[in-house]
Amino acid sequence: MTARLRLTLSYALFAVLTGAVMLAIIYLAMRWVPNYPLTAANPRDTSPAPSRQEILDTLLRISGYALGALAVIGLAGGWIIAGRVLSPLKQLNEAARIAAEGSLGHRIAMTGRRDEFTDLADTFDAMLDRLQRSFERQQRFAANASHELRTPLSITRTMLDVAVADPGGQDYGRLTSRLQKTNQRSIEIVEALLQLSALGRTPLSLEPTDLAEVTAEALETVRKEAETREITISADLAPAPVLGDPALLRQLALNLLENALRHNVPGGAVTVSVAPSRLTVSNTGPLIPPDAVDVYLEPFARGKARTAGGGHGLGLTLVADIIQAHQGRLRLAPNPTGGLTAEAALMGVEAIREPIEHRP
Incomplete structure (x- = not known):
């Protein structure tokens, strides 16, 4: 049974039951009418007047005809009404079918008065928007990851091919140093990819953590790089207890600092x-x-400074995912005199009332 047929039968049954109740009330009311002898309205008319029982029998027969007519009208009207009510579902079903075939660009864009169906259509369109953005981002991510991993592997193969072709003319100390750096770059990319993947699959281990403490540890890690680049770091670290994963928060601070140095x-x-x-x-x-800030959150998006610093373009992407995993907020704003300000807002321990679960 289709939904339209079920609605049609429901409408028809409701119409018949309503008519039956009304006719039953009339019939019972007629039975309570006093059984006076009935005479013709015109005393000169000699035709016999019907008795009360004959009237009730006639009423019962006509009621049967009326109920049959109500059933036919209910079925025909119910079929039409059900078709009109369910017509938006055809659009929803068509959009779902198109999406299931792999085309996420189709939208219902239902017009008309606001009701449950337009709300459902808008929700479905919003879901398709999110799916399309996520799918396109994953496609770009996969393509960029393949490209990023192919580059160091191609460099390694070239250096090895040259060494094999001319083994006697190689500076093996310099060759092994370059191979080591190239291999380290591949390892960093793979580790960053694994971290991004883990954030979408594994729950967070949350505990009270001092944001100032993990930031201080990250500062010690980048001190040497800052001295090499001749960059001055000034820090104002006030105690800031938050609920989070200490390792991820340390990575968050480290990535922001490395990004600030390499940019x-x-x-x-x-x-x-x-x-x-x-x-x-x-x-x-x-x-x-200002319009270039959002690009930095895309995987493998690099500025000139980051390319010069050897970054792999996943730092801010990982920062954004870590903050999202902690239900926080990341704000990036270009400075009027140059450079960037990154602000990570997290949930403090005092604001926590229920355990946070990771939602990718």
Whole structure:
């Protein structure tokens, strides 16, 4: 049975039952009429007047005809009404079929008055929007990851081919050093990809963590790189207890600091501040157009400074995913004089009332 047929039968049955109840009330009311002898309205008319029983029998017979007519009208009207009510479902079904075939660009865009069907259509369109963005992002991510991994592997193969072709003319110390750096780059890319993948599959291990403490550890890690690049780091680390994964929060601070160093210029500066539930990293550097900020969150998106620093383009992507996993908020804003300010807002321990579950 289709939904339309079920609705049709329901409408017809309701019409027949309603008519039957009304006719039963009339019939019972007629039975309570006093059984007076009935005479013709015109005394000169000699035709016999019907008795009360004859009237009731006639009423019963006509009621049967009326119920049959109501059934036919209910079926015909119910079929038409059910078709009109369920017609939006055809659009929803068609959109779902097209999406199931792999085309996520189709939208229902249902018009008309607001009701449950238009709300469902809008929700379905919003779901398709999210699916399409996610699918396109995954496609770009897979293509970029393949390209990024192919580059160091191609470099390694070229160096080995040259060494095999001319083994006597090689500086093996320099060759092994270059191979080591290229291999390290591949390892970093794979590790970053694994971290991004793990954030979407595994639950977080949440515990009270001092954001200032993990930031201080990250600062010690990048001190040497900052000295090499001749960049000054100033830090203001106030205690900031948050509920989170200490390892991921340490990675969050480290990635923001590395991004600030590699997007900087020689002789520049990096400012780090930790306030309650908030980590802010600001750096000097070249001017950044406001519309280019969102691009930095895309996997493998690099600026000139990051390319020069040997980054693999996954730092800010991993930062955004870590913050999302902690139900926080990331804000990127270009500085008027150049460089970027990144602000990570997290949930403080005092604001937690229920355990946080990771939602990718």
